[in-house]
Amino acid sequence: MDYKSYQENLLRYLLYIPKKDLKNTISRIHPEDVLDALRLYEGDKKKILLKIPEEVMVDIIDQAEDEEKYELLSLMPEKNQKKIIEEMSSDELTDLLGSISNEEANRIIYNMDINDAEEIRELLSYESDTAGGIMATEFIAIREEMTVADTLKYLQKEAPNAETAYYLYVLNDEEKLRGIVPLRDLVIRNFDVVIKDIMNENVIKIPWDMDQEEVGNIFEKYGFLSMPVVDNSEKMLGIITADDIFEIMKEEYTEDMYLLAGLDEDEKIERTIGESVKNRLPWLFVNLLTAILASITVSLFESTISRVVALATFMPIVAGMGGNAGTQTLTLIVRGIAMGELEVENTKKILLKEISIGLLNGLAIGFAIGIISFIWEKNIVFGIVIATSMILNMLIAAISGFSIPILLKKLNIDPALASSVFVTTMTDVLGFFFFLGLASIFIEFL
């Protein structure tokens, strides 16, 4: 049975099973699958939601996309809403509150337990794409003087509420992080061993203000399942878990790819036509402006073209090939910045490398197109003009493909944003300028 038919069967099941029977069976269905079935249903979702026990609704809303969370929550009766909010993990609740108006968010926070409310207000104060904005505050904190037996007893009480119980965090009186004990190390020890003797003091910590993309790189580098977030004084604030990182990696990557292609970061396959047009058209108009810039360049040489019409035929090759080579360099640099592979020390080396590659590729492609156009037009000067402008444009491609994303990064703008528009503007305008300019100079021989 494929996933689609499974979903349809599940939806039918959820719709027609009596409430008391669902209560006994729903724990066997993954909340994400319930969510998918709900997404499929075009009728009144309340019919299903009111049958689902609150504690399961908590898991379902935890798993939902940011904008879906509030939608699902608001379908529940007022009194259940309060209970669900109480039970939700802090990072998911923060996402929910961040997706609705300040007014609605304040109303929800106002109805919360005063301590939870304070915690949530603090979480909401972090930028949403930094470590502070993605962490959860439900971690298991222990003391170094506790024994293994103490810890296990403590776990019986605390583990069910924690975001992850697979790492226990050893804090001192000032809540500073002193060490970590993996649960797996704990269960293989004697009961009377003291935490201090088994804790790992070499803890890699995430600063609260680290950008989420960098957080993703650190997880990928070290392969951790969760990592602690600390403030400037090493006080532990929360934890980030692997499942958050999967989402971040997907989000950051999709964003880079979309920005490079001139798509808005929240463009989606399921968008309506109107939304998509609204998202894409501004980019196309920016491109139109740059295309007009290229056309103005061409128009400067209309008298040259009218004398040698073959220039119009070969013109798109010089510009287009520059654009292709520029996109290669650009993509490599944008991805290198995103993966943290490009650092201050190696930029100069990489620029020189890209220029060399541009030169070599320019020589190869220039030679090829020089020969082809010589055969086509039976004019050696024509071949030399196009080959020379191809080499020059490939150099421009390398330099702009390298420096535009780096410049944007320095200005604290996402290097993927608009990079390709700038690079192709450079290669179009200068490609036409070199080719038609050289042709004008040597017009006597063409």
Add this chain to the structure above:
Amino acid sequence: MDYKSYQENLLRYLLYIPKKDLKNTISRIHPEDVLDALRLYEGDKKKILLKIPEEVMVDIIDQAEDEEKYELLSLMPEKNQKKIIEEMSSDELTDLLGSISNEEANRIIYNMDINDAEEIRELLSYESDTAGGIMATEFIAIREEMTVADTLKYLQKEAPNAETAYYLYVLNDEEKLRGIVPLRDLVIRNFDVVIKDIMNENVIKIPWDMDQEEVGNIFEKYGFLSMPVVDNSEKMLGIITADDIFEIMKEEYTEDMYLLAGLDEDEKIERTIGESVKNRLPWLFVNLLTAILASITVSLFESTISRVVALATFMPIVAGMGGNAGTQTLTLIVRGIAMGELEVENTKKILLKEISIGLLNGLAIGFAIGIISFIWEKNIVFGIVIATSMILNMLIAAISGFSIPILLKKLNIDPALASSVFVTTMTDVLGFFFFLGLASIFIEFL
């Protein structure tokens, strides 16, 4: 202190500390950091490696990139090599063996314990980018009739060797997967509870032949830290853990992005100039061929251009804008396929949507450029010709941006591969053809 200076200090430390002192302190340094320090060192790495205890070398080689693993291993003395191989986790050893020649791999396998060797041969038989190719075989298997106390005792023996001990897998006599017990649930139970009563029977399993990109999507969807891999008869074969998924996501993302830009999937910032030229030049030559195709289209209309040179000025706009719009659609579709959002049922709907968007964007951009060229050239027919060809080319962009990746996917070719070359060929050739063709028909009025 930044990471770079930390690395340099660490390298100095590793170089000059006596062997017996390093033995006591190295467990406090993350193997990934040791690896980074080793990468920094341009001298004879043996000087450091021979000081590192074998069990730490195992972790370092586990963390290394595929090609680095054997390089590091072969610097160790023969007898240490054997011990390291014995201790390495099966998925990392498979990666190591997959990165060297069959001859060398066979020599290593021949020297292994016969049971381990058989297991490794089986792992090597799976395609490297499928679930079977990335899984590890070191998981903790328990029986449903065991009590919590039995299980904890068993864990004390087995946990240190397992890839992850955070989920325990309940198998029956035929090694079929019956349920899962998270370690966190185990530690909060009474000692005499039987596994059968606490295990979760609703286990989501990964089939052995699932493509790694899809495996990544499933992890992201459900947010698991590890998942079991089963064969066709539900027999459990191994597990995949979150850290493998981080790497896969990074690898697959980078690959898609590179292929779309015409970069080879293993292009890297640190490549040599020669390697990069060898990787990029073939793509540029493919692009050159398609650019020539576009030029041939233009050359068919040279007599038209010679009569109205302004056509050469506006020509790149029609083709270029089509390319931009095509790239938008293409990127959305390639990403949609990769994220598993594009299914058979919704393709027709999405095609119609993209065509509508193409039409609306075409009308908007066509109208704008029509007005601009009318003002520029003071000729209404010129404006109508360019507007009409813009609308037509935007439709071509939508159709080809949608159907080329889908077609490649159906042919079992990576949809990112060469998609953009095909799409821009379509928009270039047809863009020129529409614009210059219409201009030829209405040449009397231009």
